[in-house]
Amino acid sequence: MSNKEILRMLEKDAKLTHEQIATMTGTSTTDVSQIIKQAEEDRVIVKYKTLINWNKVGNEHVWALVEVKITPQREVGFDAIAERIYKFDEARTVYLMSGTYDLAVVVEGRTMQEIAEFVTRKLAPIEGVTGTVSHFVLRRYKEDGEIFDTKEEGKRQAVIL
Amino acid sequence: MTTIRPVNTVGSTALSQRVNSIAPSGIRKFFDLLASMDDVISLGVGEPDYTTPWSIREAAIYSLERGRTMYTSNLGMPELRKELSRHLERCYGLHYDPNNELLITVGVSEALDLAMRATINPGDQVIMGAPCYVAYPASVQLSSGEPVIVPTTEKNLFEISPSDIEAAITPRSKAILSGYPANPTGAVLPREKMLQIADVARRHNLLVISDEIYARLVYGIEHTCFASLPGMQERTILMGGFSKAYAMTGWRIGYAAGPREIIAAMTKIHQYTIMCAPTMAQAAALEALRTGDNNVEEMVANYNHRRQMFVSGLRQIGFSCFEPKGAFYAFPNISTTGMSSEIFAEKLLSEEKVAVVPGTAFGECGEGYVRCCYATSISELEESLVRIKRFVSKHT
Ligand SMILES: Cc1ncc(COP(=O)(O)O)c(C=O)c1O
Numbered sequence: 001m002s003n004k005e006i007l008r009m010l011e012k013d014a015k016l017t018h019e020q021i022a023t024m025t026g027t028s029t030t031d032v033s034q035i036i037k038q039a040e041e042d043r044v045i046v047k048y049k050t051l052i053n054w055n056k057v058g059n060e061h062v063w064a065l066v067e068v069k070i071t072p073q074r075e076v077g078f079d080a081i082a083e084r085i086y087k088f089d090e091a092r093t094v095y096l097m098s099g100t101y102d103l104a105v106v107v108e109g110r111t112m113q114e115i116a117e118f119v120t121r122k123l124a125p126i127e128g129v130t131g132t133v134s135h136f137v138l139r140r141y142k143e144d145g146e147i148f149d150t151k152e153e154g155k156r157q158a159v160i161l
Numbered sequence: 162m163t164t165i166r167p168v169n170t171v172g173s174t175a176l177s178q179r180v181n182s183i184a185p186s187g188i189r190k191f192f193d194l195l196a197s198m199d200d201v202i203s204l205g206v207g208e209p210d211y212t213t214p215w216s217i218r219e220a221a222i223y224s225l226e227r228g229r230t231m232y233t234s235n236l237g238m239p240e241l242r243k244e245l246s247r248h249l250e251r252c253y254g255l256h257y258d259p260n261n262e263l264l265i266t267v268g269v270s271e272a273l274d275l276a277m278r279a280t281i282n283p284g285d286q287v288i289m290g291a292p293c294y295v296a297y298p299a300s301v302q303l304s305s306g307e308p309v310i311v312p313t314t315e316k317n318l319f320e321i322s323p324s325d326i327e328a329a330i331t332p333r334s335k336a337i338l339s340g341y342p343a344n345p346t347g348a349v350l351p352r353e354k355m356l357q358i359a360d361v362a363r364r365h366n367l368l369v370i371s372d373e374i375y376a377r378l379v380y381g382i383e384h385t386c387f388a389s390l391p392g393m394q395e396r397t398i399l400m401g402g403f404s405k406a407y408a409m410t411g412w413r414i415g416y417a418a419g420p421r422e423i424i425a426a427m428t429k430i431h432q433y434t435i436m437c438a439p440t441m442a443q444a445a446a447l448e449a450l451r452t453g454d455n456n457v458e459e460m461v462a463n464y465n466h467r468r469q470m471f472v473s474g475l476r477q478i479g480f481s482c483f484e485p486k487g488a489f490y491a492f493p494n495i496s497t498t499g500m501s502s503e504i505f506a507e508k509l510l511s512e513e514k515v516a517v518v519p520g521t522a523f524g525e526c527g528e529g530y531v532r533c534c535y536a537t538s539i540s541e542l543e544e545s546l547v548r549i550k551r552f553v554s555k556h557t
Contacts, residue, residue: 009466020539023473024466154212158195159205161295161522 003035007044010036014048053148055140061108063092063137064115066123068103069130078102081128090118101133112136182302191507195516202545204533205516207344209408209489213445214456217407220448221441229440235432237265237416238443244450245416252376253386255394261421264428265414265438265446269374271431272400272417273300276370279426280398281306285335287370290321291524292492294344294372298524306335312526315483315494319348323357327365336368337361339387342375345523345532346492347485352385359390369397374415375488377406377457380465382486388418395420398427405488406457407449412442464489464535467542471535474546478553489536492520496529498556506531508556513548 006021018036022029039045054061070081078096082103086094093106105123109115115134124132140148195201212218236242242259249255257263266272273296281287283305289297291310298308309329313319326337337358341350350358362369371387388397402415417427437443472491475482480493495505502519509515520527535542 005462008462020470023470024539026469026473152212154210156203156206156208156210158201158203158516159192159518160207161518 003039006032006035007039010045010048014050051143051146055148060110062110062112062115063140064107064109064112064119065135065137066105066107066119067101067133067135068105068123069132070102071128071130072102073128081126084126085123088118088122090115090122107134179303179305183299191503191510191519194507194510198510198514201510201514201516202537202541202548203516204535204537204545205518206534206536208410208536209405209460210536210538211408211460213407213409213412214449214453216452216456217409217445217448221412221445224441224444229444231440233265233437233440233443235428235437236263237438238440238447241265241443241447241450244447245418248450249386249399249418253389255386255389255418257418258421262418262424264417264424264431265443266417266431267413267435267438268404268415269372269400269402270296270413270415271435271438272398272402272415272427273297273370273372274303275427275430276398276400276417276419276423277301277304277306278430279423280368280370281335284333286331286333287336287338288326288329288334288367289338289340290319290343292319292345292520292527292530293523294340295523297338297340297372301338307333309334310524310526312524313346313348314526315481315492315530318483319343319346319492320350320354321358323354323361326358327361330361330365330367334365334367336370338370338372340372342373342379342384342487344375344488345490345518345520345527345530346483347488347490348483349379349382349384349487351382355385355387355390359387359393362396363392367396369393370400371397372400374400374402375405376401378461378464378489379487380461380468384487398423403446403449406460407453408460409442409445409449412439412445414438414442414446467535467537467539470539471533471542471546474542475533475549478546478550489534491533491535492530493533494529495531498553500556502528502531509549509552512555513552515545515548515552 005025009016009021018029018032022032070078072078073080082094082096085091085105090107090109091105092108095104097104107115107118119132119134242263245263246257246259249257277300281304285306286309287301287306288309288311290313301308311321311325311329313321341348369387373386376384388394388399398417398419400417403409472482472484475491475493480495482491482493485491498505502521506517506519509517517531517533520530520532
C-alpha cells in the first residue's frame with residue numbers, strides 16, 4: 001500500500017474512515033492515521049468537501065466562467081494579478097491557461113446580477129487586467145468526475161454460477 | 162390463466178441421452194426462494210458491478226450508427242483479430258497468427274463448448290480440478306466425454322496438484338482443463354505449479370484447455386498464461402474474454418487461441434452453429450483492447466480494496482478464509498457452523514437476506530464452503546458482514 005493509494009481513495013470518497021481504509025488496503029489503522037495526519041499537515045490533503053447538486057434544492061447558485069486577459073508584470077509575471085483575483089471568495093476556481101486568454105476564473109454567486117457586479121466592479125478594474133469575457137453556466141452535468149443525474153440502470157441477476 | 166397442454170406431449174421421452182446425462186442443478190429450491198424476496202444483498206453474482214466503460218459502449222453505438230449490422234467473417238473482424246494478436250504478444254510475448262490461430266466467439270462459454278466438441282471423442286476423459294466453474298464438467302459431457310474430477314483443498318490453496326493429475330491419467334485421458342484464476346475459489350496457480358502441470362501434459366501427450374477469463378483480475382501476483390510456458394503453445398487451447406476484465410458480460414464476446422488445426426476445427430462448428438460473434442460486440446471488444454487498459458486498472462484497484470476488506474471481515478467473524486488472489490470471489494469455510502453449504506446458504510438468505518452460493522454448486526468437494534462475490538459496493542459488503550456475523554452468532 002502506498003500513500004498515493006490512500007490519497008486516491010480519499011479523493012474519491014472523503015467519508016472513508018481510517019479503519020475502512022486500513023481493512024481495504026491491508027494496513028494497520030495506526031499507519032493509515034499517521035499517513036493521513038502527515039498529508040493534512042503538509043497540505044497535501046487540502047480539505048474534505050462535499051459535492052452538492054444545488055439544482056435539486058432550488059437554483060440559488062449561479063456560476064460563470066470568466067476568461068481574463070492580463071498584462072504580465074515584471075518579476076512576478078501572472079502570479080501577482082492571479083493572487084489579487086483568487087483572494088476574492090467569489091472566485092471559486094482560478095487557473096492560468098495557455099491559449100487565447102490568461103486566467104480562467106469560475107465565479108459563483110446567488111444571482112447573475114451578483115456575478116455581473118463582481119466582474120465589472122472588482123475583476124475588470126484590477127490593474128493589469130486588459131479584458132474579460134463572461135460565460136454563464138446554464139447547467140452543470142458533471143463535476144469533478146461525478147455525473148449529477150445519471151440515467152444508468154444496470155441491474156444484475158441475483159445469482160449467477 | 163390456464164394453459165392447455167396437448168394431450169399427447171412427447172415430454173421427457175424426447176430428450177437426448179446426452180442432455181439427460183447432465184445432472185440438474187441441486188440448488189433450484191434456493192433460486193426459487195431468492196426470486197420471492199426483496200431487498201436481498203446478493204453476493205451470489207458472477208459479474209462486475211460496473212457497467213461497461215463508456216468509451217467501449219460509445220464505440221459500439223458508433224458502429225451501429227454507421228450501419229455495421231451485418232455478419233462479419235466467421236473468425237471475427239480482421240481488425241479485432243489483429244488487435245487481439247498484438248494484445249497477446251504484449252501481455253505474454255505469444256505470437257498468434259490473426260488469420261488462422263484466433264477465433265472470436267460468443268464468450269468463453271462458446272469457446273469452451275467448441276474446444277470440447279472439436280477435440281473430444283465419446284469416452285475421452287478430461288481432467289479438471291474442483292470446486293470448479295459449473296460449465297466445465299457439463300461442456301465435457303455435452304461432447305460425450307467424461308469429466309474426471311481432481312479435488313483441490315483449502316489446505317493446498319485450491320491449487321490443482323500435478324501429482325494428482327498424473328494419478329488420474331488413464332489411456333482414455335485426452336486433456337487437462339485448467340481454470341485459473343478460479344471461479345469459485347479465487348485461487349491463482351503459481352508459475353512453478355503450472356510448469357509441473359505442463360510437464361505432465363507433455364509426458365502424457367495431453368491437450369491443455371485453459372480458461373483464462375479472469376487473467377486481468379489478479380492481486381499482488383502476476384498471471385501466467387498457460388500457452389506461454391515452454392513448449393505449451395502447440396498443445397494449449399487458450400480461452401479468454403472481455404466479460405470480466407472490461408465489465409462486458411452482456412455483450413457475449415470472447416475468444417479462443419490455439420494451434421491452427423484446432424482453431425480450424427472449432428471454426429467449422431462455430432460457422433454452422435453461430436456464424437459469427439455479434440458485430441456490435443466485436444466493435445466494442447476492439448475498442449476495449451485499444452483503450453480499455455486504464456479502466457481495467459482502476460476496476461482492479463477497487464476490487465482489490467473490497468477483497469481485502471471483505472476477506473478480513475470474514476476472518477474477523479471467525480471463518481477460516483483462504484486468501485483469494487484472483488477473480489472476485491471469496492470462498493470461506495463455513496463448516497464450523499455445523500451446517501451444510503446448502504443449509505447455510507438457505508438459512509442465511511431467509512433469515513438475513515444475504516445471498517451466497519453453496520460451494521456444492523461447484524462440485525461435491527465444495528461442501529463446507531460458500532462462494533461470495535465481492536464485486537459489490539463497500540457499504541453492501543459491510544452490511545452483509547454485519548448480517549453474516551449476526552447469523553453466525555445466533556447459530557453457534
Ligand atoms: C471461469 C469462467 N469461465 C467462463 C465464464 C463465462 O464467460 P463468458 O461471459 O465469456 O462466456 C465464466 C462466467 O462466470 C467463468 O466464471
